[in-house]
Each structure stands twice: as C-alpha cells, then as structure tokens.
Amino acid sequence: MSMLKSFFETGNDPALFDGLKIAREKEFYAQLTEVGSSQGGIYTMTEKMAEASLKILSQLLTRHYDQRVILLIDEYDVPLDKAFQGGYYDEMVNLIRNLLGNALKTNDSLYFAVFTGCLRISKESIFTDLNNLKVHTISDIRYDEYFGFTDADVDEILASYGLFSYKDVIRDWYDGYRFGDTDVYCPWDVINYCDELLAELRLPVGVHQREGRGTKKIIKYGIAFCEKECMVVMA
Numbered sequence: 001m002s003m004l005k006s007f008f009e010t011g012n013d014p015a016l017f018d019g020l021k022i023a024r025e026k027e028f029y030a031q032l033t034e035v036g037s038s039q040g041g042i043y044t045m046t047e048k049m050a051e052a053s054l055k056i057l058s059q060l061l062t063r064h065y066d067q068r069v070i071l072l073i074d075e076y077d078v079p080l081d082k083a084f085q086g087g088y089y090d091e092m093v094n095l096i097r098n099l100l101g102n103a104l105k106t107n108d109s110l111y112f113a114v115f116t117g118c119l120r121i122s123k124e125s126i127f128t129d130l131n132n133l134k135v136h137t138i139s140d141i142r143y144d145e146y147f148g149f150t151d152a153d154v155d156e157i158l159a160s161y162g163l164f165s166y167k168d169v170i171r172d173w174y175d176g177y178r179f180g181d182t183d184v185y186c187p188w189d190v191i192n193y194c195d196e197l198l199a200e201l202r203l204p205v206g207v208h209q210r211e212g213r214g215t216k217k218i219i220k221y222g223i224a225f226c227e228k229e230c231m232v233v234m235a
Contacts, residue, residue, distance in 0.1 A: 047095060054103035058110055068111035071103060077117035144180030149187050151175075157190065163197055 006012050017023040045053075058069045076096075083092030104113055136143055149157070154171075158164045174189045 050095065051098040052102055054099060055107050055109070058103065058107060062109035068109055070111050071113035073113070073115050075117055076115045077119040080119070138179045141180035141182075144182040145184070147179040148177055148184030149190055150182060150184055154185055154190060157194060161194060161198060163194060166197060 006016065014023075054071065058071065061069045079092055079096060080089065083089045104110065138144075138147060155164070155167070158167055158170070170185070170190060170193060174185045174193070175183055177184045177186065
C-alpha cells in the first residue's frame with residue numbers, strides 16, 4: 001500500500017518507478033489518481049471514482065490474470081439500510097446504482113456476479129438499468145442445503161472430532177432453520193459448541209464432568225441462538 005501511495009500521490013519523484021511494470025501502465029492506472037488527494041494524512045475518494053472502482057478493479061484483475069473475474073458481494077443491502085437510518089438514502093441509492101451499473105453492465109472483464117442480502121432485489125431502485133438478474137430466495141429448493149449445515153454435515157463434523165454422542169443435544173438446540181425442503185443447523189453455533197466441548201474434554205479427568213458444567217454451555221449458546229433468531233424475525 002505504501003508503494004501505491006507513493007505512485008499515485010502528487011509531489012513524489014516519478015523516477016522511483018523507472019523500469020518497473022507499474023510505470024509502463026501509467027496511462028491505465030491514471031484513472032485512479034483521484035484517490036491520491038490527501039488532507040492531513042486522510043485520503044479521500046470522489047463519488048465519480050467510487051462509482052467506477054469495481055469496474056476498474058475487475059479490469060486490473062483481468063489484465064493481470066488473463067481471465068474474467070467473478071464478483072461476490074455479501075450483504076449488498078446493508079449500506080442502504082444504514083443510509084436510510086442516517087437520512088441519506090437517496091444519495092446512497094444513486095451511488096450504489098452507478099457503482100453496480102458500471103461493474104455489471106457492459107463490463108467485458110466480468111464473468112458473473114453473486115449478491116447476497118436480506119432485502120429482496122428491487123429492479124425499481126438500485127437495479128433500474130439491469131435486466132439480467134435472477135433472484136433466488138430462501139424458499140428456492142434448488143439451494144436449500146447451502147444456507148447452513150445439513151444433518152449429514154453435522155454427522156461428519158461430530159464423527160471427525162469424536163463427539164457423535166452429543167448429536168441429540170446439538171439437534172435439540174441448533175437444528176432450528178428450514179430452507180425450502182431442508183432442515184439446517186446454524187453453522188456458527190455448531191462450530192462454537194464443538195469448540196467448547198473439545199476444550200472441556202481436554203481438561204484433566206473429572207473437571208469437565210462437574211455437575212451443571214455442560215448444561216451451562218448448552219444454555220449459553222442456546223440463548224445466543226434465540227437472540228439471533230429473534231433479531232432476524234424482527235428485521
């Protein structure tokens with residue numbers, strides 16, 4: 001990052017990069033020079049530069065690896081929610097619309113893109129100009145097994161760690177989601193509970209068998225699961 005800073009920041013000696021590949025790409029990388037403005041050590045990015053950023057990044061990656069890119073964006077809707085709460089929703093919609101429009105439409109460097117989020121994609125908002133979107137919801141049976149750990153996944157995890165005797169306990173506490181036609185477990189809760197069990201089982205003999213110790217662990221993660229479930233429902 002310090003090299004990029006020196007390359008793009010005005011006032012630095014360009015001779016530092018003589019003979020380097022980055023210097024030969026100066027014309028292409030010149031699109032990024034707007035990032036180089038600094039005030040008190042804080043670097044800013046103009047709205048125009050932000051809107052072009054994903055497309056430029058995909059072009060750079062394609063040029064470097066000689067293959068088109070796959071764009072993965074998780075929780076695409078979070079900035080919209082934050083903007084709505086902060087009172088600048090219209091500005092954020094405009095920014096994201098242009099950002100994604102540049103990256104997804106007429107971008108020869110893009111192979112395909114995947115978005116995930118809680119809010120259903122609306123073509124009337126940020127995706128106005130895009131007509132090739134395919135929406136898959138949690139009720140789509142084609143992908144129901146990918147939203148969490150399946151029963152077979154949990155069996156494999158428990159067997160690999162020698163914890164299969166706890167299967168019924170884990171099913172009672174963490175088998176709480178249903179997507180399409182499949183019941184799935186919360187991955188985070190299962191992994192954390194297994195981690196706690198393994199930590200206890202490594203303690204000296206008798207320590208992890210104290211009355212109530214295992215029950216408290218189950219209750220702790222059960223409460224965390226219930227709180228998260230309630231938050232999802234309320235959202």
